[in-house]
Each structure stands twice: as C-alpha cells, then as structure tokens.
Amino acid sequence: MAPAKYQNPPQRPPVFVGTPQSVVEDTKRLIAKSKKVQDEIVSVNLDDAVFSNTVLLMAQDDNVMSLESHIIGFYQAVSTDKTLRDASTDAEKLLDDFGIESAMREDVFQRVDAAVKKGEKLDPESQRLLEKDHKGYIRNGLGVPAGPKRDRFKEIKKRLSEISITFQKTLNEENGGLWFTREELDGVPADLIDSWDQGTAENEGKVRLTFKYPDLFPTLKYAKNPEIRKKLTVANENKCNDNVPLFREAVILRDEAARILGYKNHAEFRIEDKMAKQPKTVDDFLGDLRSRLAPGGLEEIEKLKELKKTDLSSRGQDSSFDGHYYLWDHRYYDRLMLERDFQLDHQTISEFFPLETTIRGMLHIFEELFGLAFVELKGKDRDALSETGKGSDIVWHEDVQVFSVWDDDGEGNGFVGYLYLDLHPREGKYGHAANFNLQPGFIQANGTRRYPATALVCNFSKPTPKKPSLLKHDEVVTLFHELGHGIHDLVSKTTYSRFHGTNTVRDFVEAPSQMLENWCWTPSQLKSLSKHYSYLSPAYLAAYQQEPSGSKSQPTEQIPDELIDNLIRTKHVNDALFNLRQLHFGIFDMTVHEPSSHEDIEKMEISETYNRLRKEISKLDGPEIADGWGWGHGEATFGHLIGGYDAGYYGYLSSQVYSADMFYSVFKKDPMNGKEGRRYRHTVLERGGSQEEMKTLEDFLGRAPSTEAFYRELGLS
Template identity: 40%
Template sequence: MTRVAPQPALDFSITDDQVANIIASVIEEELATNNAIAALKPEEQTYETIVVPLARIENNLSGKIQLASSLSQISPDAVVREASVEAEKKYEEFSIEQTMRHDLYEVIQEFINKTDLSTLDHEDARMLKKMETSFRRNGLHLSQEKRDEFKELRKRLSEVCIEYMKNWSRESSSITFTKDELEGLDDDFIGGLDTREEDGVKKYVLTMKYPDVRPLLKLCKNENTRKVHMTAFESRNRENVALLDEAVKIRRECAKILGYKSHAAYVLEVKMAKSVESVRNFVDDLATRLKEAGIKEIEILKNLKEEEKALRNEPFDGKINSWDTSYYERILLEKKYSVDQEQIKKYFSLEPTIQKMLEIYAKVLGLRFVKVPSDKAVVWHEDVQLFECWDDVEDKSFSGYMYLDLFPRDSKYPHAACFPFQPSYIKEDGERVAPIAAMVANFTKPTADKPSLLKHEEVVTLFHELGHVMHHLCSRTKYARFHGTSVEGDFVEAPSQMLENWCYDSKSLKYLSSHFETGEPISDEMIDLIIKSKNVNAAISNLRQLFFGIFDMELHTSDDENLDSNKLYNDLREKVSLIAAPEGSCGQAAFGHIMGGYDAGYYGYMWSKVFSSDMFYSKFEENTLSPEVGYSYRKCILEKGSSKDGMDLLKDFLGREPSSDAFMRENIGIN
C-alpha cells in the first residue's frame, strides 16, 4: 500500500506579494516574542517563559525565512527574485536589530547566570550556551555607543554581501567566437549555442556559465580562444571588487570593536580549528609539501604543450597558463590513462544516474525514495523534480522532501549547492516536522536526440551535493537551529566529501553506469582508469584549493586599511597555485564563498578532507555499500546535526580520536 506523506510539500506558486507577506509575518511574530521576554520581571524569568518561547519561534520561523531568501537564487520570475532579495535585506536588518537588543540580552543572560545548565536537557543547555556565546560575539557586553556603532556596521555589511551575491548569481556576460575558433569542440556542443551575426560573420555565443566554460577550457584546441574566454571568465563581476573591499574593512572594524585581533580570529572561535595559528600551520604545511609535486606536474603538462605546439606549427611560450591546465590535463588523462571524458559521459546519462545514485544512498543509509508525479508536484520551474524520502530501517516514517533543479537558466544560482528550505524539529506535541531541501546544479540540458550526459567530475559533484541533502533528510534534532548542515563550518563539507569516494569505487561505478544507447555498464578497464586517474594533477588541484583558503585567511587577518585585494589575489594565485591569473583579471570579484558565509572559512574544504578520508578509509573501504556501516554513519554523524560538536561526532563514529593517517595514505603519491 502506498503511504501518504504526513505533511505537504511546499507550494511554489508563490508571488512577490506572498514573499513580502511571509517576511512581514515572521518579523511580527519574532518581535512579539522578543518583546514579551524582554518585559519579564526577575521573578517571571523561568524555563517556560524564556527557553520554550525562544525555541518555538525559532523552530516555527526558520523554514519560512530560508524559503523566502532562497527564491532570489532559483525563481525564474524576476519579480519574485527581486522580492526575495528585498525580503532577505528586510529580515537581515530586523535580525541585526534584535540580536543587538540589550533589554533582551539582560533577561536571557540573567536567566543563564542563575541556571544550572547541567540540569537541563542536552539540546536545551546547548541552545543556551550558544546564545551566551552569541551575545558576546554580538557585542552586547559593550557600551551603548559601541553597540550602536557595531549595529550600523553589521547592517551595512549585510547590504554589501547581498549586493555582491546578487551581482554574482545574475552575471550574464558572454563572448563570441567563430566556428573555426572553437576547434576541438563537438558539433553537439556548438549546435546548442546561440548565434549572432557580427560584421556579416556568424558567431557563436558562449556565456560565463560552467556548461560553457568547462567544455571550452578542456577541449578547445585554439589557445587564444581559451585565453580570451578564461580572461573574460576571471574578469566577470568587476563591480564586486569594491563591494568585497568594503566588506573586508567592515569585518575588520567589527572584530576590533569586539576585542578580536582580526575577523578571522572572530570567525574561528566557533570552528573546529579554533585559531588562526592552527589554520595557518595546516595550510602552510600542506602548501610546502605539495609544492615540489606541483612543479613536477606542471613540467609534465608543459612537455605535452610543447609537443602539441610543434605538431601544430605554433610558437611555444614555455609556460602553462591558467587557460592551459584543464586542456592539457585532459590530454594527459587520455594519453596516460586513455581517460576520454567524452566517452565516459556516455555511460552517465543524468536521469538513470540519479536514480541509481538514490538507490545507493537508499541502501547505504537505510532510506527509500519515491518520485512525486510532475502533475502533483508544485515546483518553481518545469525542470524541477520532487521526491519523497522515507525511512526504510526503523519505523518506516516519513523523512522529508527533496527537490532536484539541475539545469542552467537565466539568473539562476550559477554553481551547485544544497538549498535547505525547511529544517526538521520536534513540535510541542511531540511530532516531528520533516525537513525539505533542494539540490541546485547546472548540468548540460538534454537535446531532442540526446539525454543530458555527465562527465565523471559532474557525477562526483552530483554525489557530493546530494550528500548535503542527505544530511538534511537524515537529521533528527529537537531544535531547528541544530538541524542538518548547521555543524561547524570547517566540518560541514566532511560528510559530503566522504561520499565522493563512491565515485571512485569499482562496485559503485559499475552499478551507476549505463550507456545511454546500449544500456551496457561501463567496462572494468575504464573503471580501472578512472580510479587510477583520481590523483592525476592532485598537487595542482590541492594547491589551487589552498590558494583560495590562504587568500581568504590573508584578506581577513590583514590590518592594512588600504589592502589591494586584486594584488593580493593575483600574487598569491601565482605563489601558491604556481600558475598565474590571466592578466588584468579580478578573480576575487566572483569568489562567492567569502561573501556568502565562508569568510575566513574556505580553508575548511581542505581541513574537512582530512576527516572525510578518515571516515571512509577507516569504515567503508572494505565494503563501500555496507548497510550496517552506513546506518552507523547515519546515526552517529548525519542524524545528530550540530546537536554535538563535530569532533565528538567523529569520535562517536570512529570509536577513537580522528587521525590524518588515512588522508596521507590516500594522497601518498603527492606527499
């Protein structure tokens, strides 16, 4: 018998007026609750009058806030997107006002001071401890004058960050080339491009979106075309440079007001790393150990370039440029490992791959997915799919909803990410509100005669982002604030990075693959080549990630009021990644992470890789599809959200202190 989900999915036939009304009602409810608590007399300050209403309002309103703000990145309706941006601004301003309320702080802090937190439920006590830390980090212990200054700075910072992200997500520049200039790109790709006449010549239009950028940089034989496109790509959103510079100055000022040495010190206080010194030691050590291997990898690519230039009777500049790395890495893979991504992608048609990927998640995590028919799913775009998720191990209960929005369109979020629309929590009557999340990506759209085909790296992206969705669907916490990926910023990627390993597992790859024409699975030989090629140019790849982390950390530890972010970015790009940025470019203008919540936190991608390797190689390596280990992972890591510290979650799952041994073994060829 088909079971009916106990709660409805979201209704995305939402208008701009409704978006505005949602935020208006959220603000009204939250304000009323805060006012009531702030007005409590000392004898009225109890658990029931403070903790219960605070938890209730946060639980009830979190999903509404997340939904209203997410529409700016996904809605195809420009009016709704604008309403979402305005709603986010309005709520941010209100939220800053509320977190700076001294009357509210005095009541809650007084209650905390006189309460033995050890007598409370674990999540209750944790919530109050987090509040206490938050009060201090919001400067509520400061004088009125300093609080007012801090509040105004935070308001402006919010505006700047929203404007930057709006520019980034709506970037729509393009560049044109003749068909000859696109030598190496297949007819299917070129046939899918828009065209225009320029001076009587037919030109093909390429955007700065990944479905255009990646194929061109990997496949185009014309170096000048790659150079021109890469330069345009790395120079997009130039208007964001001033916004980033302003944000960095404001963050520095805010940190100083609160008594921190730098914005990075402020951010890291609540991360696993805890201090700037520990992060610097980590990234500097890795960069040092990877440098020699990186130089060797660049020499190999340089030799390939010299050989090709000789065959094409073209001059060789003696360098590997930023527009060369993807192209010659592709040639290296084809020559050394016969890894032809154009052949591999024929085995990973999007729809069957998603279905089989969900079957792997279902088996390993003990879940069941049911696709909702398109005529019964109210979604924000016709391409979007909706799935129900059910527990398949314990009580067979409803676990939540998952949306998939996988193809590019104008003004849509340009990368791949998980959007959490509704966190899970326990209502006052004891019932659980199920979570709702979406995976948003930009894979190539199917054509009339060919499905959307995924390169192996896109299969990895799909597995990774779905991993974040699983974190939401499996989370079981009392409070919304501890749900899903609300873990420390330098741990949040570890669960999904760990799941990427399935994309390099022979059993899983065989199961996932199916030739889009014949239905045949990928051959053992091709699987072997994919696995062996995993760490090709690993040093260059990891050095690039380290560069982003080091730039982010330098930006947010500097005391230089006149810091030139462009010079810092380009100098570090060449020093750390060993490859220079295109001349005149401004890559930091499209570095969305450090304006969208990862400021002083990008190092976390590499930091969390250490833990992801430990989890996978310690627990899953012998049997990657083990339901027993998968269920333990679900219970110890995913289910707990941030109701415990990330380090404690790791210890619970591993049964010991985490170690870097597995990471070193995995990357043994580049140590």
C-alpha cells in the same frame, strides 16, 4: 503511482506560490510575530528568567518562522521572474536587518544572561542552545558598552548584510558571454556548440558562449586555440566587476567590527567557534600542506610543459612555446594528459552517465546504505499532495523533480522528508551547485516531529533531441557531493531547527559529503551507476550510430571495466595542482581576514593579492607577465567568501582530513556495508550540529580523528 505504503505522507510538501507582493508582506508578518515573542520575553522579571520562558520561546519561533523564511529567500536563487527574485532579495534584507536588531536587543540579552546564571539542569541540546544563544549576543556587540562603538558595530552589521545580498544577486544574475566563430572553437565538441545561441546581424556565423559552467569548462578543456582560452579565462575573471568594491568594503568592515569586539582580526573572531578554535591552527595546517604539495606541483607542471611543447610542435607551432604554463593551459593539457597517458576520454565516459539514470543509481546507493526509500512524485501524486490541489504548485519550475523520502522496512517505514532536484541552468538562476534547505526538521511545540524539505540546485547541461544530459565524471562527483548534503539535511533529527542537518560548524560541514565522494571512485559503484545513453531509447541509439565517432555496433550497456580502471588510475593525476588551487583560495581567505593591523587591510591591493597568491601558491602563470597583477578580479566572483565561508574556506581542506579518516577506517573495505551506513546515519548525520562536532567524530571513529589517511590519500604521508 507511489506504492500504497508511501502514498500518504504525514506532512504535505511546501508550495511555491509566492508573488512579489506576498513575499514582502509575509516577511513583515513573520517579523511582527517574532518581535511580539521577544517583547513577551522582555516582560519576564529578571529573577524569573529561565530557559523555558526565554531561549525556548525564541527557538520555537525560529522553528516556525524558518518554514516560510527559507523559501522566501530561496526564490532569488531559482525564480524565472525577475520581479520575484528582486522581492525575495528585498525580503531577505528585511529579515537580515531584523536579525541584527534582534541580536542586539539588550533587554532580551539580560533575560538570557539571567537564565544562563540560573544553572538549570537541561537536556544536552537545550544546554547547547542556551550557551550558543548567550554567546551569540556577546559576539553581536552586547559585550561592548552602549554608545558610539556599539552603534558603529550595528551599522557595520547592517552594511555587511546589504553587501552580501547585492554581491550574490550580481553573481546569480550574471549573464555575460563572448561571441566566437566555429573556427575559433576548433576542438570543442560540435553538439555543445550547436546548443549555444547562434548569432545574427553583426554576429552572423558566430555562437555565444556564456560563463556558465556547462559552457565554460568544456571550452577550456577542448578549445585548441590558446588565445581563445586566454580570452575566455580573463573575461570570466572579470565577469562581475561590480562586486570588486563590495568585496573590498566587506573585508575592511569585517576587520573593523572584529576589533570593536576586542579580537585581533576577523579570522580570530570567526574561527573561535569552529573546530580549529584559533587562526594559528589553520595557518599551520595550510602552511604544512603547502610545503608538502609544492614540490609535487612543480613536478606536475614540468610534465605538462613537455606535453604542451610536444602538442604545439605536432601542430607546427613550435615558435609559440614560450616556456610558460598558463592558467588557461591547465584544463586543456590536464585533459590531454589523461587521454594520452591513461587512454581516458571524458567524452566517452560521459556517455555512460546520463543524468537521469545516474540520479536513480545514486538514490539506490543511499537507499541501501542508509535504509531509505525515494518515491518520485509526478502527475496525480503531486495534485493529491498539494494543499492547493495543483501539483505544479509544489515545485518552482517545470524542470524540478520532487521525491517523498521514507525509511525502509528495516528502519521502520517512517516518513523522512522531501527532496527536490533542480538540475539545469536558466537565466537568473544560482550559477553553481549547492544544496538549499527549504524547511528544516525539528520537534514542534506539541511534541510531534516536523519533517524537512531540501533542494539540490545544479547547472548540468540540458538534454537535446540527440542526447540526454550526460555527466562528466567530475560532475558525477559534484552531484554525489551535493546529494550528500541533501541526505544530511533529510535524515537529521534534532530538537531545534538551529542545529538541523548541515547547520554544523563550517570546518566540519563538508566532511560528510566529501566522504561520500569516495563512492564515485569505487569500481562496483561506478558500474552500478552507469548505463550507456544509447540504451535509453531507439532515437538515442540511432543518433549515436550517426555520430562521427559512433559505429554500427552498440557499446556495452554498463561502463567497461577497462574504462573504470583507467578512470581510477587518474584519481591523483595532477592532484598536487588541484589541491594547490584549493590552498590558494584558503590562504587568500586567511590573508584578507587576518591582517596584522586595520591599516594593513585598508592599504591592501586585494585583486593584486589574489592574483599574486595564485601565482605563488598554484605555480600557474597568468596575464600578469605582460599586464601586471591587476589584470583580473577573481575575488569578485568568489561567492563563498561573502556568503558564509569567510575565514572558513580552509574547511574544504580540513574537512577532507575527517572525511578520509571516516572512509578509510570504516567504509574502504566494504563501501556498501549497510550496517555501517546506518551507524553513520544515526551517529553522524542525525546529530546535525546538536553537539560538539568533535564528539560526533569521536563517537563514530571510536577515537580522536587522525590526519594519516588524508596525507596517505594525497601520497604525502
């Protein structure tokens, strides 16, 4: 049972009882209600239009609508029922189409425009909402005279919505894989192979390897046979080829739409509202970083080539070394280098990070740092809180954990919201790691606060009878990062859902989570997060001692200092290659969204451009040596560029500038400084997008942000 003071949250958690019929019916009801609000606004005389009878009414409607609409759209990412996923997709399309229609209602815009011109004295967040909404109508085509051009713009917006939904659905439901014999998978951990589907009939004696991350990445890291790694790499790059024409159509339509609005290209349109403000700032940043990183990348490749040559020679395969370092070589030889030069065995390290204990450790860090308390809800606690009386209704799958989140004594013991963890892969589920807002927080029309609910959706390996789910260190970082988004979502305190939590500009949104990744490289925190899985149960201890690599003597309970030191020494090993990979994504994004003319994007060979840029920027060879530049279609798996990061992927790198500055300036000396943690919570996280993000940064840092810490961290200062 939860402690007494945490047993009665002032708000019940949402329930997940949607059916294929209800989600569509509920969506139509929400749309009808919103349309009624808009029609009421239109009944206001232009001379009488002010904030309170225009934008405020729509904001309050958005607040209430989001309590249902986010969950309706969420089912497509997590439901095991395909018909419900399909209905969720259909409902999202209805909402998107309505959103486009609403954003292009000239009669509503006229009232908003009149309210802006009134020049009322509003609180800062309301003023920001008024200005953003007003500009939003213009950016949605209402600055274009009524007629064929505006009609075409609207048609494009609707088609782009369809493309986005179909593209993501293809990614979510991708269920391809390859059959291999155990001999072909020599080097891959046996317990991983044992967890895969075992073949029958024509696949007798084989196992099926999917393209899900818990299967794909370890195989690329450990499979000794380069032909198997190549086959897997090429297949993974071609796993969603139905998306190839959709991606092409999307970038062409975006360019056309931007030009209708009077912009030079889609990048200029998108970046105008971000911290960078103009494409040149982004291009200069990416170009400078590329020129600084390229020499280091080439040096790293030369060292890795030497390792590859030595490795092949040790296996009597000297003749197979052709002087190239390939895409499918990198995870394998990067891992081998860490083991050889740094005595770093990621399998051994993962034994100290069982998923459940790592999560508890992370939550404890956030409790200390931000003044929070996490209370897991199980059994009767769930039943008591569920509005249906059935605890199973407050989750969407039996694997999901749910926590009520509270302020601690020092922060006043108030309720904060609900946190959900959905951590293992399953068919039809979103395939990466992400944080989804389920219900935002905001101030309700009666003046009381509505509390948020947020979900982490990840794909970590499932436990087996012999081992719990064990996290590689990079998975620990991923979990911490996504949980960082979740905390941002939980502690945000804005008036309007529009600005809640991670609803910031895209080139800032990653910074808070990226900053928190630093705790995964801090010795004291790594120690506190760790617990060797053999201490979790007698069965796990017995299984550990039966492992070929096991022994009768049990390891220390927490990760040894020597392993921590070895891990931290590797933080920047092959770092240039890692960041060149990110640069490839960012520069490809800008390339397809910043053509010099519409004809250029129409003529662009997009897959060839993607592969050529990867070779030029990341310096890694691919199958193009034999098969030409069209060998793969990585852009068809690139959900970010269709799902909101278009002309914005650079934000992952530019956010690192801000995150490094915040960490080194404030937390480096004492990462668990609760006073600074709470100041960060109240100054940065609580604000969400309710004010200019640069002001948020400057308020916290006490000055304008600097690139110095970022380049110093990369060894490029």
